[in-house]
Amino acid sequence: MKQFDFVVVGSGIAGLTFALKAAQSGSVAVVTKRRGADSSTAWAQGGVACVTSDEDSFDLHIRDTLDAGAGLCDLLAVETVVKEGPERVRELMELGLHFDERDVEGHRELDLGREGGHSKRRVLHVHDLTGFEIENTLLSAAAASPNVELLENHMAVDLITAAKLGFASEDHCLGVYVLDETTGVVETIRTDRLVLATGGCGKVYLYTTNPSVATGDGVAMAWRAGAVIANMEFIQFHPTCLFHPHATSFLISEAVRGEGGILRNAKGEDFTARVHPRGSLAPRDVVARAIDAEMKRTGAQCVYLDITQQPRDFLKERFPHIYETCLRWGIDMAKEPIPVVPAAHYQCGGVKTTIDGATSLPGLYAIGEVACTGLHGANRLASNSLLEGLVMAHRAAEALTRKKSPAHPAGAISLPEWKSGDAQDVDELVVIYHNWDEIRRLMWDYVGIVRTDKRLHRASARLRNLLREIQEFYWNFRINVDLLELRNLATVASLIVDSALSRKESRGLHFTTDYPVMSDDLFRRETLLSRG
Numbered sequence: 039m040k041q042f043d044f045v046v047v048g049s050g051i052a053g054l055t056f057a058l059k060a061a062q063s064g065s066v067a068v069v070t071k072r073r074g075a076d077s078s079t080a081w082a083q084g085g086v087a088c089v090t091s092d093e094d095s096f097d098l099h100i101r102d103t104l105d106a107g108a109g110l111c112d113l114l115a116v117e118t119v120v121k122e123g124p125e126r127v128r129e130l131m132e133l134g135l136h137f138d139e140r141d142v143e144g145h146r147e148l149d150l151g152r153e154g155g156h157s158k159r160r161v162l163h164v165h166d167l168t169g170f171e172i173e174n175t176l177l178s179a180a181a182a183s184p185n186v187e188l189l190e191n192h193m194a195v196d197l198i199t200a201a202k203l204g205f206a207s208e209d210h211c212l213g214v215y216v217l218d219e220t221t222g223v224v225e226t227i228r229t230d231r232l233v234l235a236t237g238g239c240g241k242v243y244l245y246t247t248n249p250s251v252a253t254g255d256g257v258a259m260a261w262r263a264g265a266v267i268a269n270m271e272f273i274q275f276h277p278t279c280l281f282h283p284h285a286t287s288f289l290i291s292e293a294v295r296g297e298g299g300i301l302r303n304a305k306g307e308d309f310t311a312r313v314h315p316r317g318s319l320a321p322r323d324v325v326a327r328a329i330d331a332e333m334k335r336t337g338a339q340c341v342y343l344d345i346t347q348q349p350r351d352f353l354k355e356r357f358p359h360i361y362e363t364c365l366r367w368g369i370d371m372a373k374e375p376i377p378v379v380p381a382a383h384y385q386c387g388g389v390k391t392t393i394d395g396a397t398s399l400p401g402l403y404a405i406g407e408v409a410c411t412g413l414h415g416a417n418r419l420a421s422n423s424l425l426e427g428l429v430m431a432h433r434a435a436e437a438l439t440r441k442k443s444p445a446h447p448a449g450a451i452s453l454p455e456w457k458s459g460d461a462q463d464v465d466e467l468v469v470i471y472h473n474w475d476e477i478r479r480l481m482w483d484y485v486g487i488v489r490t491d492k493r494l495h496r497a498s499a500r501l502r503n504l505l506r507e508i509q510e511f512y513w514n515f516r517i518n519v520d521l522l523e524l525r526n527l528a529t530v531a532s533l534i535v536d537s538a539l540s541r542k543e544s545r546g547l548h549f550t551t552d553y554p555v556m557s558d559d560l561f562r563r564e565t566l567l568s569r570g
């Protein structure tokens with residue numbers, strides 16, 4: 039049995055930033071289910087939204103965030119993340135990250151990008167590879183920290199709680215079961231300070247911009263442990279994922295629209311101008327719905343993002359990754375519009391936390407995309423999530439360092455070893471893949487950008503059956519990564535459906551044709567779900 043002062047699950051921006059800070063006060067394990075760099079963080083292109091320019095202000099960034107959030111943001115969370123952001127970004131730069139700069143009247147300034155929903159240029163970036171550079175900077179710093187142990191190919195399976203062990207006093211988290219994917223052994227890791235930084239759940243949908251690790255494990259584990267989950271109906275669909283039969287999950291950053299890219303239909307018409315004064319730079323939910331409606335109206339398989347008015351040299355310099363990737367697929371973005379479709383991108387809800395990252399389960403913290411702090415409300419403002427990861431990691435590290443030991447510290451309790459009983463190896467992998475495909479397809483078809491009660495009920499009925507089947511599998515067979523991810527996907531899918539069913543209005547990212555109007559009287563509140 040291993041023991042650490044702090045355990046963080048996930049090695050994206052939130053998990054690694056937390057680890058570096060907590061390492062100043064004790065030993066830290068970073069549990070991560072593939073290689074360290076496998077994360078959404080490493081895929082982020084646009085950048086980090088942060089007030090750094092004299093032309094910008096905290097008030098404007100706060101206002102833009104609140105506008106995008108459609109009445110559901112928590113003002114304290116918004117103010118905290120926006121105002122503490124610049125200090126956290128500075129720390130990242132001190133670790134060696136160099137954001138792009140440009141010459142302005144003889145001196146160098148940060149080159150600020152513009153994205154949808156932002157009233158000012160405020161997005162710090164490193165070309166269109168911002169997340170990749172952030173991830174590498176943080177991984178290098180973690181490797182140099184003697185107190186941080188990176189456990190790669192280790193997948194967190196379930197949380198260990200006092201209630202599960204039968205204690206009658208206040209429940210709290212005591213540790214986590216972790217599958218060592220190389221040996222197949224499930225290890226018990228004890229700690230009084232456990233942090234989930236497991237990212238989002240894009241893989242629950244057929245089309246997504248997310249990497250394969252994004253299977254909603256943190257939300258599913260927290261839910262099973264009895265923590266409160268909030269706002270899972272608000273899934274952000276990114277309007278512009280490359281549409282190509284062989285390219286999966288390749289995002290065309292919003293920054294392309296920030297630099298003048300216009301969405302057009304097959305006839306070349308700027309159709310978003312009809313639905314919002316900001317046209318192609320309207321908030322993401324508005325743009326994604328406009329594309330969905332245009333595709334349904336015309337029967338087209340995609341729409342087009344046209345940035346051909348920008349010179350080739352500019353595109354190569356500003357978007358080297360997108361430019362090269364499009365070329366590889368035979369699309370010259372300097373000469374022709376890029377075919378795009380919407381795809382699941384970001385989970386605005388998650389494990390409900392305080393502004394320090396504490397969940398409703400004592401001893402359990404959640405930071406980054408897995409958490410719901412209230413920053414995003416019903417819709418995330420572009421590039422606010424990397425910023426949130428930085429700020430919340432810092433705050434959680436501070437809070438956990440100050441935290442007193444619980445009544446029953448993990449070290450004083452004997453934790454049971456993981457039992458797999460008489461389980462056998464899974465020899466019917468086809469069942470897992472079939473269920474996995476079915477969940478992702480049904481979520482795309484029934485719980486996508488535009489919803490109806492009928493489709494949600496259909497999804498719910500099917501998911502109930504799938505969950506039963508998967509549970510049976512889970513207890514009968516020796517666990518492996520695929521089975522664990524499938525179980526988590528099914529759980530998260532049902533949380534999304536249940537949350538969507540209980541919101542009888544349209545707000546932000548949740549749009550239903552049965553209740554097309556926003557109802558502040560009845561629904562200006564978070565959707566909270568809990569088993570406890």
Ligand SMILES: Cc1cc2nc3c(=O)[nH]c(=O)nc-3n(C[C@H](O)[C@H](O)[C@H](O)COP(=O)(O)OP(=O)(O)OC[C@H]3O[C@@H](n4cnc5c(N)ncnc54)[C@H](O)[C@@H]3O)c2cc1C
Nearest residue numbers: 048049050051052071078079084085194237406407421424
């Ligand atoms: C293509 C793309 C582009 C984006 N662009 C931007 C942008 O420009 N600006 C912006 O602000 N945001 C952007 N986002 C969103 C942003 O990247 C994410 O919200 C953010 O990186 C999440 O960070 P995180 O640390 O919470 O999670 P992640 O970076 O996703 O890291 C999660 C970690 O948890 C690990 N993990 C998950 N489950 C388990 C488990 N059971 N056991 C062990 N480990 C586990 C994963 O392997 C991974 O290491 C983008 C997202 C994508 C997909």
